[in-house]
Every structure is written in structure tokens, then in C-alpha cells.
Amino acid sequence: MAKLTDSNVFKWLDERVDLSPLTKLLYHKKVPVHSHTIWYYMGGVTLFLFIVQVFTGILLLMYYVPGENSAYESVQFILNKVSFGWLIRNIHSWSANLMILFAFIHMFSAFFTKALRKPRELTWVSGFILLLLGMFFGFSGYLLPWNELAFFATKVGTDIAGAVPFIGDWLKILLRGGDDVTGATLSRFFGFHVAILPAAFTIFLTLHLLLVQRQGMSEPDSFTKLPDEKKKYISFFPDFALRDFLLWLIVLIALLALTVFSPWDLGIKADSLASAPEGIKPEWYFMFMFQTLKYLPPHIWFIEGEVFGLLAFGAAGVIWMVLPFIKIKKKLLIESKYYFYIGVFAIAFIIIMTLIGYLS
Amino acid sequence: MKQDRRGFLNTLLGIGGIGAIASIIYPVFEFLLPPESREPTVSSIKAGAIDQYEVNSAKILKFGREPVILIRKDSGEFSAFSATCTHLDCIVQYRQDTKQILCACHNGHYDLKGRNVSGPPPKPLTEFKVSVINNEITISTMEG
Incomplete structure (x- = not known):
């Protein structure tokens, strides 16, 4: 393949704006080849799904009208009247779920290959913030079609947020735009979903990608121990990037297959005077927390069970985020024997609680 | 310096x-x-004539901004409670088979006196006063 730098367009631009920092960023990185190389692709897939979200989200914006009396109707219009509307809306829903799934896979693969060790602590922190923002993206987007399931899931979700000590009531009103879930909540969630979150996400994503590109790929212990002559690398650009694109294509095909064969149901329109239907469930990535809260007794010591659960999840989240900095007896937690078991426990907890949530 | x-x-x-x-x-x-709502506080609402309600049935009505469930029991008597579940804010329903109030979100049950009898709800439902004058039903807060 001809080098990008050989093209006339490149030379024309380079003469005027000096593209060397850009080419350095692109060409200096090498990707190690070993039995765990597959995990290097997970972040790329997450990025691709985010790009799909931005693209389909912008298209949906052309027809979506927020508001108690227009949101549901406009989504119905997109699905039934607009050419390929069903396709765009379903890709957006599926891609959102897959993006969170791949973000989780990416995070745990970074955990188990110990990629968060020095000097990549900030990459881990920014990645975790991106996951939280992604989950909030999902939570806010879930309400936008204004259907019954989303309405009650939002009622429950924001009510749980109201149990946060000290700032709970304030947080609930801030999220709901009032005392209850109403059209004001919908306007607010729309604002979060299409303005505030994209802006915040872009900042952290840029930071995350710049760090990855500058620091290069983390090498697992099994690879660093190898003698130099046995270490195999491929260049990031174009070799790894082309493999990345190929995988993106496969993911796109999978996304289209899911969209065509398993489209999302719009359900019935939200009615604030209708009884909650059976089977109200949060989106799957909140299920493990939601299920845990259900198991807590009404009171633990002197605090309410729910508040205790929220504080515990909050603390676990903070610990998880600062994991690369934690030292026990002057030794980094990552280098201790407990590290592996913490990851196994976290995965097992998430999977088991999620399954119980769906099966019970 | x-x-x-x-x-x-x-x-x-x-x-x-x-x-x-x-x-x-x-x-x-x-x-x-958001600014405080300027909606006037409601202390009672008219819920229509008795014959609109079958025995062993219920309806959710709007009491100001709050949903209220009006139940006509087997005995023909009426009772009304706040329809907002005390657990996580979902709206409850009346089950004709078990003659209980159910919150389908997390399977919380209340009896026909509004008491939380099983499931996660931590408190009973707030009760409202139902009065029938000339076949017309009026629901009002307990304070009147």
C-alpha cells in the first residue's frame, strides 16, 4: 500500500501546515503480536459504535420532537413513515447497547492484562469516566421515545437517585425538572442526551485516544518477558488500523443483522395516570445494581438499605476508578495476588446479579 | 518586598x-x-356517579398533580389511596383476583386499607376520604 505521506495532497498540506506531529502520532506506534492481541481491538469496536451513535443520532434529530405530546408520535413517525426510519432508529438502539457491552469488555480486558499500570493510569481513569458517561447516555436516551416502560424506568431510576444522602432531593429535582417525571423531564433528558453528554464525552474521548496514541499499546507480562528476537510487532498504521477497519465492517454487518431480525419494540405511549405494567426493568447494564438494591434489607445499621447500597456502589466505583493508584502495605494493588480475584469477583457479581434480575 | x-x-x-x-x-x-409550581393545591375532587363504578373494580384519577386510586370493594363501599407506590414511585393497580393493591414494578402488595403487606414498600399508601352525597362521589384529603 502506498504510503499516505507520498500523496500529492499530503505534500501540498504538509508544505503549508507541517503535518509532522500528526504523522508521528500515527506512525510511531507499534502493536505487539501475542496471544492476547485480540483484546486490543475492543476499544476500537467501542469507538466505532460511538461513531455509529453520533451519525444515527444526528439523523434521528431531524425528525424527533421532544415533548409529552410529540415525542412518542415523532418516533412512531420515524418508524412508520420516514424512509429507512426503522433502520436508523433500530441501529441507534442496538448500537447503544453494544457500545456499552464492548466498553465493559474493553475495560475488563485492560484490567486483566494489567494495562492500567504506570504510565497508563490516566487512560484508565478517562476510560472509566467515558463508561459512566456512556451509561448516562443510555439512561437519558431510554426515556426519549416516551413509552410506558421508559417512563416507569425513569421514575424508578430518578427516585433511586433521590436516595443519595444530602443532595438526593436536589439531584432528583435537577434530573426530573420538577417533583415528578413529566414533559419537563423529557426536555431535560433530551438536553443531556444531545448537548451536555456529547460535549463531555468528546472531551474525555479525545483525551483517552490521545493518551493511547502517545503511549502506545500496553504489553502484558507474558510478552515483556520474551527475549527481544521473539517479540513480534506490527505497525499501528496502516497494518493494525486496516485490521481494525475489517473488524468494524464485521460489527456493522452484525449490527444490521440484529436490526433486521430483532428490532426494538416502541411499546405503548407513557401515561402518567396508568398503572405500572409488570416487568419494569432498567436497561441491562443497570440491572446488577438494581438487583442488588432489591436484596438489601430496609435498614442496615442506622441507615436505610437503599442509601447503604448507593453509598456502597459509589465507593466501589471510586475505588475502581483509582485502582492503578491504590497501594496496600506500600505495594501496588495491581502487583498483589488479590488483584486477579478482585476482577473475577467483579465480573462474577455483575453477571450473576444481571442473570438473577432477568430470570426472577 | x-x-x-x-x-x-x-x-x-x-x-x-x-x-x-x-x-x-x-x-x-x-x-x-425549576421554579416552584404555581398550581393551586387541591383538597377535593369530584369522581362522578356511583353507578360508573362496578363492584370489585378501581380507577386511577388525577388529584391535583397526584394520581389517586379509587376502589369499589365487594361490599359496594369506596376507598381511595394515593396511587404512588411508597417504594420507588411507580403507579399501583387494583387486582380483582386477589383483592389487593399491587405495584407491578417490584411486586409490592397493599391490602384494601392501604397497608403494605408484602414486597418492598416501606410505608402504607396515604389514604383519602371518600364521601358519597346524592350518588355523587367526592374524594378529599383526610384533613378535608
């Missing part, structure tokens, strides 16, 4: 900077908190 002047100016600039940030953040946060 020169350093002192620099230090003094830095402090001044710092205070000014914090003041500037606070003067931006405070109105933004206040803006995000």
Missing part, C-alpha cells in the same frame, strides 16, 4: 477568579432548578 507585591496580586487575582467562577456557576445551578 517585590515578591510580596507579586504574592499579594496573585492572591487578589485568585480571589477575583474564584468570585468570577462562582458568579457564573451560581446562576447556572439556580437556573437548572
Whole structure:
């Protein structure tokens, strides 16, 4: 393949704006080849799904009208009247779920290959913030079609947020735009979903990608121990990037297959005077927390069970985020024997609680 | 002395900077908190004629901004409760088969006196007063 730098367009631009920092960023990185190389692709897939979200989200914006009396109707219009509307809306829903799934896979693969060790602590922190923002993206987007399931899931979700000590009531009103879930909540969630979150996400994503590109790929212990002559690398650009694109294509095909064969149901329109239907469930990535809260007794010591659960999840989240900095007896937690078991426990907890949530 | 002047100016600039940030953040946060609703508080509503309601059935009605469930029991008597589940804010329903009030979100049950009998609800439902005058039903708060 001809080098990008050989093209006339490149030379024309380079003469005027000096593209060397850009080419350095692109060409200096090498990707190690070993039995765990597959995990290097997970972040790329997450990025691709985010790009799909931005693209389909912008298209949906052309027809979506927020508001108690227009949101549901406009989504119905997109699905039934607009050419390929069903396709765009379903890709957006599926891609959102897959993006969170791949973000989780990416995070745990970074955990188990110990990629968060020095000097990549900030990459881990920014990645975790991106996951939280992604989950909030999902939570806010879930309400936008204004259907019954989303309405009650939002009622429950924001009510749980109201149990946060000290700032709970304030947080609930801030999220709901009032005392209850109403059209004001919908306007607010729309604002979060299409303005505030994209802006915040872009900042952290840029930071995350710049760090990855500058620091290069983390090498697992099994690879660093190898003698130099046995270490195999491929260049990031174009070799790894082309493999990345190929995988993106496969993911796109999978996304289209899911969209065509398993489209999302719009359900019935939200009615604030209708009884909650059976089977109200949060989106799957909140299920493990939601299920845990259900198991807590009404009171633990002197605090309410729910508040205790929220504080515990909050603390676990903070610990998880600062994991690369934690030292026990002057030794980094990552280098201790407990590290592996913490990851196994976290995965097992998430999977088991999620399954119980769906099966019970 | 020169350093002192620099230090003094830095402090001044710092205070000014914090003041500037606070003067931006405070109105933004206040803006995000919605103004108090000016809707008048409702103390009673008319719920129509008795014959609109079959025995062993219920209906959810709007009491100001709050949903209220009006139940006609087997005995023909009426009772009304707040329809908002005390657990996580879902709206409850009347089950004709078990003659209980159910919150389908997390399977919470209340009896026909509004008491939380099983499931996660921590408190009973708030009861409303139902009075029937000339076949017309009126629901009002317990305080009247």
C-alpha cells in the first residue's frame, strides 16, 4: 500500500501546515503480536459504535420532537413513515447497547492484562469516566421515545437517585425538572442526551485516544518477558488500523443483522395516570445494581438499605476508578495476588446479579 | 518586598477568579432548578356517579398533580389511596383476583386499607376520604 505521506495532497498540506506531529502520532506506534492481541481491538469496536451513535443520532434529530405530546408520535413517525426510519432508529438502539457491552469488555480486558499500570493510569481513569458517561447516555436516551416502560424506568431510576444522602432531593429535582417525571423531564433528558453528554464525552474521548496514541499499546507480562528476537510487532498504521477497519465492517454487518431480525419494540405511549405494567426493568447494564438494591434489607445499621447500597456502589466505583493508584502495605494493588480475584469477583457479581434480575 | 507585591496580586487575582467562577456557576445551578409550581393545591375532587363504578373494580384519577386510586370493594363501599407506590414511585393497580393493591414494578402488595403487606414498600399508601352525597362521589384529603 502506498504510503499516505507520498500523496500529492499530503505534500501540498504538509508544505503549508507541517503535518509532522500528526504523522508521528500515527506512525510511531507499534502493536505487539501475542496471544492476547485480540483484546486490543475492543476499544476500537467501542469507538466505532460511538461513531455509529453520533451519525444515527444526528439523523434521528431531524425528525424527533421532544415533548409529552410529540415525542412518542415523532418516533412512531420515524418508524412508520420516514424512509429507512426503522433502520436508523433500530441501529441507534442496538448500537447503544453494544457500545456499552464492548466498553465493559474493553475495560475488563485492560484490567486483566494489567494495562492500567504506570504510565497508563490516566487512560484508565478517562476510560472509566467515558463508561459512566456512556451509561448516562443510555439512561437519558431510554426515556426519549416516551413509552410506558421508559417512563416507569425513569421514575424508578430518578427516585433511586433521590436516595443519595444530602443532595438526593436536589439531584432528583435537577434530573426530573420538577417533583415528578413529566414533559419537563423529557426536555431535560433530551438536553443531556444531545448537548451536555456529547460535549463531555468528546472531551474525555479525545483525551483517552490521545493518551493511547502517545503511549502506545500496553504489553502484558507474558510478552515483556520474551527475549527481544521473539517479540513480534506490527505497525499501528496502516497494518493494525486496516485490521481494525475489517473488524468494524464485521460489527456493522452484525449490527444490521440484529436490526433486521430483532428490532426494538416502541411499546405503548407513557401515561402518567396508568398503572405500572409488570416487568419494569432498567436497561441491562443497570440491572446488577438494581438487583442488588432489591436484596438489601430496609435498614442496615442506622441507615436505610437503599442509601447503604448507593453509598456502597459509589465507593466501589471510586475505588475502581483509582485502582492503578491504590497501594496496600506500600505495594501496588495491581502487583498483589488479590488483584486477579478482585476482577473475577467483579465480573462474577455483575453477571450473576444481571442473570438473577432477568430470570426472577 | 517585590515578591510580596507579586504574592499579594496573585492572591487578589485568585480571589477575583474564584468570585468570577462562582458568579457564573451560581446562576447556572439556580437556573437548572425549576421554579416552584404555581398550581393551586387541591383538597377535593369530584369522581362522578356511583353507578360508573362496578363492584370489585378501581380507577386511577388525577388529584391535583397526584394520581389517586379509587376502589369499589365487594361490599359496594369506596376507598381511595394515593396511587404512588411508597417504594420507588411507580403507579399501583387494583387486582380483582386477589383483592389487593399491587405495584407491578417490584411486586409490592397493599391490602384494601392501604397497608403494605408484602414486597418492598416501606410505608402504607396515604389514604383519602371518600364521601358519597346524592350518588355523587367526592374524594378529599383526610384533613378535608
